[in-house]
Amino acid sequence: MVTLAAEQLSVALRGREVVRGVSFTLDxxxxxxxxxxxxxxxxxLIRALLGLLPASGRALLNGQPVAALxxxxxxxxxxxxxxxxxxxxxxxxERLVALGRLPHxxxxxxxxxxxxxxxARAMRLAEVEHLAHRTATELSxxxxxxxxxxxxxxxEAPALIADEPLASLDPEHQLHGMELLRAQAHGGGLVVAxxxxxxxxxxxxxxxxxxxDGRLVADGAPPTVLTPALLEQVYRVxxxxxxxxxxxxxxKRIIADR
Amino acid sequence: MRGGTKGWLWPALIAAxxxxxxxxxxxxxxxxxxxxxxxxxxxxxxxxxxxxxxELRLPRAMLxxxxxxxxxxxxxxxxxxxxxxxxxxxxxxxxxxxxxxxVVAIYFGLASSSAALLPLLAIAGALVALALLSLLAxxxxxxxxxxLAGVAVSTLAGAGISLALNLSPNPFAAMxxxxxxxxxxxDRAFSHVLLALPPIALGAALLAWDARAFDALTLGEDxxxxxxxxxxxxxxRVLLGIGIGVxxxxxxxxxxxxxxxxxxxxxxxxxxRSPSAILWPSAAAGAALLLxxxxxxxxxxxxxxxxxxxxxAFLGVPVFLVFLMRERRLW
Numbered sequence: 001m002v003t004l005a006a007e008q009l010s011v012a013l014r015g016r017e018v019v020r021g022v023s024f025t026l027d028x029x030x031x032x033x034x035x036x037x038x039x040x041x042x043x044x045l046i047r048a049l050l051g052l053l054p055a056s057g058r059a060l061l062n063g064q065p066v067a068a069l070x071x072x073x074x075x076x077x078x079x080x081x082x083x084x085x086x087x088x089x090x091x092x093x094e095r096l097v098a099l100g101r102l103p104h105x106x107x108x109x110x111x112x113x114x115x116x117x118x119x120a121r122a123m124r125l126a127e128v129e130h131l132a133h134r135t136a137t138e139l140s141x142x143x144x145x146x147x148x149x150x151x152x153x154x155x156e157a158p159a160l161i162a163d164e165p166l167a168s169l170d171p172e173h174q175l176h177g178m179e180l181l182r183a184q185a186h187g188g189g190l191v192v193a194x195x196x197x198x199x200x201x202x203x204x205x206x207x208x209x210x211x212x213d214g215r216l217v218a219d220g221a222p223p224t225v226l227t228p229a230l231l232e233q234v235y236r237v238x239x240x241x242x243x244x245x246x247x248x249x250x251x252k253r254i255i256a257d258r
Numbered sequence: 259m260r261g262g263t264k265g266w267l268w269p270a271l272i273a274a275x276x277x278x279x280x281x282x283x284x285x286x287x288x289x290x291x292x293x294x295x296x297x298x299x300x301x302x303x304x305x306x307x308x309x310x311x312x313e314l315r316l317p318r319a320m321l322x323x324x325x326x327x328x329x330x331x332x333x334x335x336x337x338x339x340x341x342x343x344x345x346x347x348x349x350x351x352x353x354x355x356x357x358x359x360x361v362v363a364i365y366f367g368l369a370s371s372s373a374a375l376l377p378l379l380a381i382a383g384a385l386v387a388l389a390l391l392s393l394l395a396x397x398x399x400x401x402x403x404x405x406l407a408g409v410a411v412s413t414l415a416g417a418g419i420s421l422a423l424n425l426s427p428n429p430f431a432a433m434x435x436x437x438x439x440x441x442x443x444x445d446r447a448f449s450h451v452l453l454a455l456p457p458i459a460l461g462a463a464l465l466a467w468d469a470r471a472f473d474a475l476t477l478g479e480d481x482x483x484x485x486x487x488x489x490x491x492x493x494x495r496v497l498l499g500i501g502i503g504v505x506x507x508x509x510x511x512x513x514x515x516x517x518x519x520x521x522x523x524x525x526x527x528x529x530x531r532s533p534s535a536i537l538w539p540s541a542a543a544g545a546a547l548l549l550x551x552x553x554x555x556x557x558x559x560x561x562x563x564x565x566x567x568x569x570x571a572f573l574g575v576p577v578f579l580v581f582l583m584r585e586r587r588l589w
Contacts, residue, residue, distance in 0.1 A: 050484055071483060071486045071487060071488050072486035072488075074484075074486070076486070079484075080481070080484035082477075082480050082481055085478065085481060086477075086478050087477070088341035088475065088476050088477075088478070089532065089533065091476060091530065092530060092531075095262075095530050096476070099485065100485075102473065102486065105470065155485075
């Protein structure tokens with residue numbers, strides 16, 4: 001069972017403090033949404049959690065500091081889908097998804113039958129099998145996002161951290177993406193996703209973390225966290241709760257009088 | 259496409275290398291018919307012909323093979339590492355650094371005092387250039403920083419070479435330096451082969467080590483790190499591999515450019531385009547290209563022998579043009 005934890009985690013980028021003293025513990029079986037306005041430090045927080053940025057405080061993977069673990073060990077435990085992933089070579093979709101197996105390969109060995117099966121499973125889950133032989137750089141933005149999600153799923157790591165996995169997906173695929181991530185979590189994994197759609201986060205996540213200005217201002221189950229009062233404070237919008245379980249619907253912007 | 263390359267690619271590459279090697283041994287200013295050449299190589303036949311074949315043409319062919327291979331491999335590895343299709347060893351200043359080392363040896367007359375001094379200074383020059391590069395690029399793991407630092411180092415070494423030419427005490431020294439900068443495999447002996455092979459083999463091993471890391475870098479630096487790549491170690495291996503491998507090659511052949519640039523582009527469309535798939539095919543294609551170019555140098559009738567570096571530079575220009583035309587969507 002994988003756990004990810006932050007203990008008083010702070011990150012400074014070029015002297016500016018972007019994440020400030022964030023602490024939490026995330027356990028397997030949870031689908032965790034990370035919310036917050038633009039520039040709140042969401043991406044920086046998860047990069048620090050992965051050990052990709054120098055941070056003060058501690059980021060812990062299964063109780064051990066990520067910074068002290070070999071990169072290959074972390075890579076087998078946490079799959080990472082970066083935001084706006086760039087692709088530097090025109091690989092075929094199949095070849096690209098297979099990159100997800102790199103952490104598992106012994107030096108100078110080829111993909112085993114088990115690796116190929118994992119690649120096929122990931123492509124089936126993300127519903128990109130029909131794109132297998134297309135060139136990844138020539139796909140539409142949404143198709144590409146799904147292929148990159150398949151790439152992250154192919155790692156079959158106990159934990160998956162996805163930075164805005166829904167960006168550029170159409171409504172149907174947004175729903176499919178959320179169902180897929182939730183199924184991964186409820187199948188025993190830990191899924192952490194940076195999200196902007198509050199309604200989807202409220203419907204699918206087991207827990208949401210809300211960041212403002214690098215600080216963790218709320219942490220808990222969506223119905224207790226995503227209240228109109230909090231959304232007013234965090235996003236400066238009016239919201240109404242609709243349905244059961246309650247889902248926030250944004251009605252209008254608060255214009256600050258300055 | 260098993261193993262990332264088209265089925266006929268390797269047979270074609272091996273055939274090209276063999277043809278290049280056979281022509282390189284068979285063609286030269288002294289015409290030796292194939293039957294007699296074969297006999298001479300087996301240790302029979304005319305002693306003069308045997309001397310020409312074994313002591314002149316064989317080392318030349320072996321050097322063409324090894325140097326072409328390391329140049330092709332370096333280009334493929336660097337393009338993968340820097341994720342830049344225009345990268346080649348000279349981008350990091352390794353080639354110019356090695357050339358400056360050799361020029362220093364010639365300028366101060368050290369080259370005439372000991373035959374081993376020029377190659378050693380060339381390798382040292384490449385390593386000093388890369389040490390300076392590491393210092394300039396600092397602890398940043400970014401490829402862009404490395405390219406910028408490489409341009410600075412390369413320019414500095416180039417300026418040093420120009421200075422040596424400028425202040426050259428006599429026209430003969432200047433001519434010797436120029437000749438050497440043009441790159442050639444003329445009049446090389448087995449001692450050169452023994453000198454070049456160890457650093458080339460070591461460099462190739464270091465560069466091939468990170469094939470997987472180059473693939474992972476398709477997803478950028480964060481993506482690669484999240485796939486378990488230790489970026490700092492990868493960079494160290496790539497820098498050392500280029501410095502030692504290309505340094506060893508330049509030490510013997512002089513500066514031969516563009517092979518590392520051209521070859522990966524020729525090979526890439528015949529593979530699955532992943533950086534790891536083009537590494538060894540680029541080495542083979544580099545060997546074939548340099549062997550054939552070195553044959554062309556001997557066949558093209560000119561009063562002074564054409565220099566190998568000149569031929570490869572002419573071959574490099576069309577590659578840039580094709581890129582330019584693709585960018586401008588003219589083709």
